[in-house]
Structures are given as structure tokens and as C-alpha cells.
Amino acid sequence: MGNKRIRKNSLKKNIQAKHSRVLQRCILSLKIISVAAIVALTCLFFVFCYSFITQCDYFRLEKTTITGIKILYFEQVMAQAGIRKNSNILSLNLPLVRKKLEAHPWIAEAEVRRALPDKIIIRITEHTPLAALNLGHKFIMNNKGKIFKKMTSEDHFNFPIINGLKLSDFSLINNQKSIQFYSIMDVLQLGRRPESILSYRFMKRIEIDRELGLTIFASMDGSDRQKKIILGYDNYLEKFKKVEEIIYCLKKNSMFSDFNTIDLVNLDRVVVTPVTIKPTTLKIKKEI
Template identity: 25%
Template sequence: MNRIRKPNRRKRRPARTVLQARLGPKQRKRLILRRIASVLLILAGIGAVGGAGYYAGTRLALPFLSADSRYALRDIVVDGTGRLPRKEIITASGLRVGQNLLGVSLPEVYKAVSSLPYVQRASVRRVLPDRIEIRVEERVPLARVVTKAKRFSGRNLCVDYQGVVFVARKGEVLSLLPELEGVPSDDLEIGNRLATPECRAALRLLGLLQENPSMRNLLDPAVVDVSGRLCLKVVSRDGVGIVLRLDHLERQMRRLQKIYAFSQSRGRKVASVDLTPEQNVPVIFEY
């Protein structure tokens, strides 16, 4: 009697690949190291090809392009100048019409233009085939710096919104700017930033007054003295002496506004006010 064999319903396990096989710690480590080595070899090959291309482009092609008259510099565009003459920037850049455009070092031009004391920011761009564009942002004087240091004798020192000290240009009108007095001589260097807390607070105050016309009408400083300890001594253009703390300048301006409003309602003129105390602010009236 023939027996009918039942089909073997057990599923055959698929053959394991090398990656699916169970590996010991040492084998896994070797596999990982091989993969890392493969990736590094690929990256090294890409770098070698790129380096060869760069070498070929700079060492071999550049001499031929340097002799091509199509890449001669014909136009130097200077943008962003107001008080600073265009000729002065071009002279500082060292660029000259007719030189090969591809031979110009943009980092060197940028460094030369940025080193001008009146330039706050600069950017240089090469535009093929024959133009270079220079864009500058000039320093805007915020205050005059008054000092008795002999090394600055005969120089009109100014400070911009970032606190950088620079020499004002000849003929520039500075009479309307407030004077910054009492800056420590050790902290005063052309091209450096004023770093003392009093100087930084004075710059914040002057910037705040510039940005808020209503506050500027309230306080138009003629002199800001930073020689005090943790305070500013301000003399307004109408002769009022005001002492301020270094912090919470906006809140102190609001308190000063209330004091002025009170004095006007009483028909009196403020001679001096000390805003450093939190309460019982000392106020002296002229009449």
C-alpha cells in the first residue's frame, strides 16, 4: 500500500548573508574598520582629484588667462560712500585699471580698505570679465572725544556707535556733537573700542537719544563726563546738570521727564538733578 507523503510545510530559512550572520565582537570590529577604511579611501580619492583640478586651474590655466586682454580690469565700482571720497578708497585698495582681474587678491583688497579709519565695514567682489565692486559702510561719529593726552594733540578724535575711536576728517563739522570727557588715557587708542563701563553706558545713552527724538528733545547733551565711578555726569545744552546711573537709562529718562513736567507746571527751571537714588531724587531749581 502506497503511502502518501505529506508535503513538508516547514519553511526553509533563507540563506544568511555575511551581514546577517552572527558575528563575534572581533569580527564586528574588523567589519566596521573595513567600512571606515573604504570611506576614507573614497574621500582621499575625491580630494586628490579636486587638488589636481585646482592645481591645473591655478598653475596651468592662470598664466594663459593672465595674458588675455578680456580679463583686464576696466571698471572699479565703489558704493556706499558719503563723506569718504571714492578716490581715497581706490588708492587704499591698490587697484589700477588695466591689471589682470584674475590676479587680484580679494582678501588683500578687503584688508586694505577695511584698515581705513573711516570705514566700519567693507566687502569686495570680482565680476567677470573686467569689473571689481567695493562696498563700504562709513563710520558715523556719535561724539567728540576730549582728551589732554599729548599723543593726540591736534587731532579731532571721535567715537562711533560701536565705541570705536577714530580721527575725524579735515573739514568735518563736529560742533553739533556732544563731547565725551574723562576717558582714561590707557583706554584711548585709535581703532580700539572704549571698554570701561562708564564709556559703554555713555554710548548707550547717546544712541538712545539719537533713536528717540522725544527723548532728545528732553535731554540734548553738550558734555558727557565718564570720569565718575559707576555714574555719568551730563550737562545739557541749556546748562542743566544731570547725574545718571549706568543701568536702566530709559527708566531714568522717564523720571527726568516727570521732573521737567513738574517744574514747568510750577513755573520753575531745573538747575541740576541726581537720578542715581531710587527714591527721594535730589533736584535743585534756579528759581
């Protein structure tokens, strides 16, 4: 009899334990379902709020301010940004807009931000063109020595054409540029100085000889005739000053007021080839 009672009590305990485990599982499932329902409702609430805000007329784009453009037009920037008229400014993906803008060849950097409730502010940093490189096709180099676009018929700029540079001059080992690259940059930057007698605006063409150095062809009097200035390598600041001295001396000379060529490769032996003046033949009409 005692054994039967023990077995019955044990059986009851097992059944109660099973019921308890089932109940706990049901409670846990209800909690999980409740939490999931709360999360889902919260998400739906935020989706509704986002949809409401991004479609609200209060945040509709009314004004776009663009600063920093000198080459591009307002309409070009807006088209590149992909911003439609009357867009909701909160619906715009600003990082994506910035990436679109910086994909334009003339845009070096772009910054885009909102000004609530209805304004977008865009700040553009354009490339500053410095020279055209003849590498089979013509490419435009900026003032930092970076090639940023292929030259097209739409690029109407009066900057010098560089012949003789190679792509390898821009990317040598350890990111070091070649002596030809640095020579070109030095000469162009000197020519951009306001006080420079050999102004950047006068430079039409720069030829690079890998052994002998740089030669500038410049139109200094506004005519089509180009003067040849052989610089070679190094000491460009001193050579620019020497050109200024030579021009000053020539202007004071009644016989040779202009030059065709100045050879400045050796500053201790500067060679100047003056303009040859053809003698004028006078025809005298004899009276009978």
C-alpha cells in the same frame, strides 16, 4: 681549461650587467628630462595664457560699484584701494585690495569681488561714530565702543565729548570693560532712541566722576546754554523717563518753565534747579 671558461663567462656577465645599468640610467635620465621639459612647456603655456588674459582688453575695467559709503567719497575709496583706471580686473589681487581698504581708519570691513567681464564691486562697512573721547588727545569711538581713529580738524561731527574715561576702561582682565565704560555706552544708546527726550543730538559733553557717576551737559533748546543733568550710576532708563516727566511738568508751570540742573542720582529724591528769571526794571518817564 674549465676554470678559464668560467672566468670568461663571469666577465661577460659583469660587462653585460654594467651595460644594462648604464642603459637603465640613460633611460631614466631621458624620462626625467622629458618630464621636466613637459612641465616647463606647460608652465610657459600657462604663463603665456595668464599674460594674454590679464592684458586682454576684454577684461579691462569699465565700471566700479561701491556701496555702503556715507562718510567717505567714491574717489577716496578708489585711491585707498589702489585700483587704476582701465586696469584688467583679472590682474587685480583682490585680497590685497581688501587689506588696503580695511587699513583706512573709517572702514571697518570691506568686500571686493569681480563681475566678469569688466566690473569690480566693492562693499564698504564704515565705522559709525558715537562719541569723542578726551584722552589727552581726542579720539573717536564707534557705536560698538571701539576707538578707531584720532580726531582731526577734518572730522566735523556733532557728537558728545566724553571726559573722564581711561584707556584701561576699554581693556580690563578677561576682556571685561569697566562700569564707567558700560555706563557711557548705556546712556549714549538710550540717547540714540528716536523717542528719547534726552536726545543724543542734544548731548554736548559727558563728565565721568569715578565715584559719583555720569553728568550730562545738554543743549536742549538749540541755544548755546547747556543744562546739567546728573545721572550717577545705574537705572538710566528710569532716569531718562524721569527727565521726560520733569520737562513735561515744567512746561505746564507758568513760573518755572525751564531748568538749569536736574539731579537724578537718587530717584526717590530728585532735585531740580529751575532757571532764575531776573526781574525787569521798568523806567517810567515822568511828563512835565
